[in-house]
Amino acid sequence: MAFEQDLLELLPRLRRFARSLTRDINDADDLCQMALERALNKRDQWQAGTRLDSWMYRITRNIWIDTVRAAGRREHVANDEDAMANVAGDDHRRMESRMELRDVDRAMDRLPMEQREAVSLVLVEGFAYKEAAALLDIPIGTLTSRLVRGREALQRELGEAA
């Protein structure tokens, strides 16, 4: 019971993490759902006393990688057109603010996967470098160089507005 309760408390953060990885709300919740399913099936692999959040982030991230690789790159053009259609009815000011939000989504989406996950864990989820590197199974130096490149790309896309 406690395990499920702990997962439930983690869900808002997991959903945020999934959203920053996938950009799309439905894909993000699908990802969370698969992560929960895997966690429930493999609960005996989680060692009590270790951080459940890191374990869950790692599961979520691994499923995301598998899913994206299996599906190949998605069609961004179609997604962008959908997004435009959705804002068409809004008044101008609201649309502008929505478009700005969309800029972040789009800029994140353009990052290579390994930069996106690093940016997401550190800048959005607030993990320390050491924790994020451990979670991704990479040395800290690799993490920080991915962060530098990811940040540079985001600054190029979002710089003036930031």
Add this chain to the structure above:
Amino acid sequence: MTFDQQTIMAYVDGECDAVTAKRIEKAMASDAMLAEQIGRERALREKLAAHYAPVISEEIPDRLTAMLASAAAPNVDHSFAGRKAGRAHNNQRRSFGVAQWGAMAATLALGVIVGQFGLDGGSETPFTQQGQALIASGPLEQALDKQLASAQADDSDFRIGLTFRAKSGTICRSFSGEAVSGIGCRDGQHWKMVSTLPGSEQSDYRQASSSAINAAASELMANGPMDADAERKALESGWQ
């Protein structure tokens, strides 16, 4: 004094040692460029955090909380196979609403499919039922048997997605259609459905459907999807 990008970033992320942090702060007082650069990095961090922050206070979809609620109940097998088997003898408790649909994603959704098509085995029906299994028939069987992902006719009812060998050794193919999408795996001379979801026509499910199918496929896969050559060879050898 100049600081490299990595050091500036570490400072903004609170990952600098105290001595370096002091040096940066001292330098910032006289170096407007440095101060501006740090300001930009901070703004980026804040912008990203602010952008995703609202997700935290969103209501969590029922399909996610329902999974945890049912998991907290004792003696529940959460594997796909276990849930399928569980449903088979729990039929009297099956009253799934829209919220639970997602929780069933990528598992066999017999009820909906039966309701939609009937299973009389008519020539236009994409499925027939054999015991607990759902077997491709009619246009779906045609597509799974003959259609290559690399050469699909526009007027075909179904589009083939991935072809792959499952961990069990059999060949499986994912497909999508207006009414139903899913994955069929070779079972003798038939294609047995291992996963079905409402198709593209049901717009509520459209996105959930394609990513759930892809996720289910990646779970099943032994290696990776076949390329066009391997797919053609598999067809020529009767999908064995």
